[in-house]
Structures are given as structure tokens and as C-alpha cells.
Amino acid sequence: MSDLLPGGFELVLDTPASTPPAQDDPDREQPASADVPAAPTLARPGSSFVPEHAEMREDRVVLYGTIQPQMQEFRYRIRAGSIGEFEIPPVHAESMYRQDVLARGSPGERMIVAPVDGE
Known part of the structure; x- marks a missing residue:
């Protein structure tokens, strides 16, 4: 699947909340991964499609x-880099090995990004 971003937008990665190490036995050695924060991710809660890559x-x-x-959904966040009116490009998906299997989203909608009060 290929999803073009509207011009002037950028991806926003989320950092999942890391789980604190267990406090039940302070003398027990904690695994090294307990101190490492979770890696940023693109997928948002509510995504039903789990990509392999x-x-x-x-x-x-x-x-x-x-x-x-069944229908699947992949949710992610984007951030506007400028104000203005933007067209959202339709999503495109195709099979890697069967050229006759493809899908296209409906034509894009327009999105208006207004300035934030005080700017």
C-alpha cells in the first residue's frame, strides 16, 4: 500500500509508554530491556492492519x-508544516506478485489548515 501525504505535511511518530521495571524485589536483577524506552512507532491505536514492513x-x-x-485500517498521524488548502491524495494498494489485484481509494478531499490564534 502506498499513501501519499498532502503537500506540506510530515509524519509524526509516537513513542509508546514504557512499562516501569517491577518493584516487588529490588534485589532482583532487571533485564537490560527494562531500562530502554520503547521505540517510536508509526501505527496509532485502533489500527487493524499490521504491516510486515x-x-x-x-x-x-x-x-x-x-x-x-475483511476491511483493515492503518492509522497514523501527520502534521501540517504550513497553512493553506490541501488536497488529500487517494490511497493506492496492489499485489506484489499478481498485477491484476489492486485497489485505489476514492478521490481525495480538500483540507483547510488555518493559522492558530496568536500566530
């Missing part, structure tokens, strides 16, 4: 994975 490019998100018969 994700590429975050400057102008798009490219996801590789297995499609199921």
Missing part, C-alpha cells in the same frame, strides 16, 4: 503486508 518516506507511507478478506 513499513517505509516512512518524505512524501508517502509505504506498507507491505498480507491483506485479509
